[in-house]
Amino acid sequence: MGKKVRVRFAPSPTGDLHVGNIRTALFDWAYARHTGGTFIFRIEDTDTTRVTDEYIAAAIDTLRWLGLQWDEGPEVGGEFGPYLQSQRLEIYAHWAQKFLDQGDAYYCFCTAEELEARREAQKSANVAPGYDGKCRNLSTQEIADFRDQGRPAVIRMRMPEGETKFVDRIRGEIVFDHKYVPDFVLARADESPLYTLAVAVDDILMKVTHVLRGEDLLSSTPRQIRVYQAMGVKEEDFPTFAHLPFVMGQDNAKLSKRNGEVSIAWYRDKGFLPEAICNYLALLGWSPGDDVENITMQQLTELFTVERVNSSPARFDMKKLESINGDKIRALTLDDFLSRALPFLLESRVISGTDKEIALVKAALPIIQERITRLDEISGMLKFLFVKTFSIEESSLSKVTDSAAKSVLRRSLEDLTALTSWTHTNIEEVLRAALIEDLGLKPRIAFGVVRVSVTGSTISPPLFESMELLGKDSSLARISAALSL
RNA sequence: GCUCCUGUAGUCUAUAUGGGCGAGGACGUCACCCUCUCAAGGUGAAAACCAGGGUUCGAAUCCCUGCAGGAGCGCCA
Structure with missing residues (x-):
């Protein structure tokens, strides 16, 4: 190794960042911090029909909120910018042309309809669907003819025969036979680049050393490697790949709105702490070992290693997130x-x-x-401490209206009125003496009545502390109001 | 269909390179304790190595097959 670690989180903001994206971002960030490397944030907005400025802004905001500071990227800049792919178009065009000149890529004149029809045919023939190489070896005459017809052309990368072999840091050696990797499109007919071109070019140009990303991209790795090769990059300079396991919904389906909320904005609104979200997400597909679970962001950066990342998919569990959130709140x-x-x-x-x-x-x-x-x-x-017009909730009303309750309230009002120093210990002392010792009531019954009258609910923070906070006047007013119900 | 990935309790996971694993922890569930409600806290319980073969003195751990789940096969990323 020896090279300084550079990892990137490169989402395509076609919507709000979701749990899966964030887990990836978190691991990227943690790995960069653990190794003392650089965390790069890049926006993959080559699909202008789906990525919007709002989503990009939201993604930036979300990462900030979570505390995943990036060293290079939008708003902070960096040596290898710009970090929005939409601002790097001429770079991709340059490389696409180079690939064309080298014979690594070629113009493909097949129309979307033609391709679709052939894919259908392949499917019904039980062959893996994929580009059949029709335009691979067009003669200059054929190309000229297509051009004369005004046919648009995409730029397609030629996949040579053979196989691509690479070592995934999480899954070990992976081999793809090129028979199953069809020639892929690098740029649209209007020359705009596609993901396949842009990621590979950028990862090389931005000197990315480690690509930690979702498992769904595993099978696109041979295509990226193909681009590296066409760029003339030496194998030892290829980034190392590590494909993280999926984060799935409760019912084993891919995470979606339907099963558990996925947008991080939703969690923020619900009152989840960023450090709780990060702590929980870190536990999905990774573990520090030694039965440790509750860790700080700082500890995460210290403990995180790719070697400890699991290869099997994890299910998202809201209950556990809530539990960790409670722990973080208490801390x-x-x-x-x-x-x-x-x-x-x-x-x-x-x-x-x-x-x-x-x-x-x-x-x-x-x-x-x-x-x-x-x-x-x-x-x-x-x-209950702030309402201007106090009222007891419907379902708890019956607790204070029977005669036994009335006597509790009457006695409380009486003894409490005489209390001069309104502290929770004094309030408790008075009420215990009056209701428990004197009237011989069970604490949960007696205090329950007072609780409903003062807080309006059978469930509340501790009663005596609540009364102290509410103040003597309001507390007594509420008790006497309940008395006249 | 084809290719690839994955398979420890309901869920997330631990057991560095096969032997204290007669499987550990956490969330959740249940019970009890504490207790002014609700929590928090404490104690305890139920709950798992996908199946079948092999390799080995010994396999949850390695190999094979099967099965199951997932992903990919776009002028999406």
Whole structure:
């Protein structure tokens, strides 16, 4: 080796980045960081009909949010830019022409309809569908005739007979017989490049040393290698390939909207922490070993090696993600937790953002920190502290209306009114003395009644702390309101 | 159809190069404990080597076949 590691994450943003993309990006990033190499972010936008500026912007935003800093790429630049393939068109045109001149590529005049018809024929004849090489050896006369007819021509790469052999860092030696690798198109009739041309050219020009990407690209590797060869690159300068296993949906199908949300934007909105997403995704197809699971981004870069990546596909499990998310939330410092919680409270309009509100939120967060698995649960748990017109939820109303409940409320109101120092320990002391010791009630019954009257729900943060935060006036007002229901 | 990849509990995985694997951990599930609800935490339980052959003193670990799942075969990436 000796060469400095350069890895790239090169998505084609035809939609929001999804779980699978991110897992790939994460491994690329972790590998670069682990080896002290360079992490390159490149946008593959050669398919202008499907890639949009919005999706590109979203991809950039998502990577930023996840904390996967790139060393070269959009917005940060770099020595081998530009990093948007749409800005590198003349480079691809140059190489396509060179391949043509060398005889490695040729013009193909077959129309889409003709190709389609022949593919159908191949299928019904039980032959692998693929280009049949019709235009491979056209004479100059034939080419001229097609040109005269005004037929458009694509540029096709010639696959010589033989085989391509390479060592995949995850799967070992892989061999493809060229019989199953048909001549492929490098550029459209309008000369715009295709992925097959652009990736290979860019990986070489950007001096990429390791290609870590999805398993779906495994069978396109011989085509890339073919381009390297046509470029005159020596075999020892080819990048090393490592094809990562798939991330699939719960039901073993490919991840899609239908089974589990795939867009990272959705996870962000739901209140998943970026470090939780990364930690969980890192565990899909990789493991640090030694029964370790909960790791920081820093540890990931220290522990990550391609050797420990599995070759078998993994299923995405939302439950486990939530569990890890809960762990990460519990590990947050109060200030960090606060800054992450605020956007959700603002968004749901539980608070408007005044200093007073924020101070109350900060005081309340510790009592809910271990009770949530996602940030979007915060609003529901704290809204009782902020609502202007308080009401008890429908399903819990019956808890406070029977006569036994009334006596609990009456007694609570009485004893609490006399309490001067409104702290949760004092509140608890008073209520225990009155309801448990004096009235002889079971704690869960007695406190349950008070809980519903004060928080409006049978489920809430710890009662006494909640009452302290709510304040004496509001707490007593709610109890007396419940009394008159 | 053809080519390629993959196969440890419901899920993710650990067991560096075959022998403490009579299979370990985590999520989930169930039970119990703790407890003012909900959580968190603690304890415990059920739960797996795809099948069949071989190689070997010994295989979950290596080989073959079968089966199952997935991917690719585009003027998509």
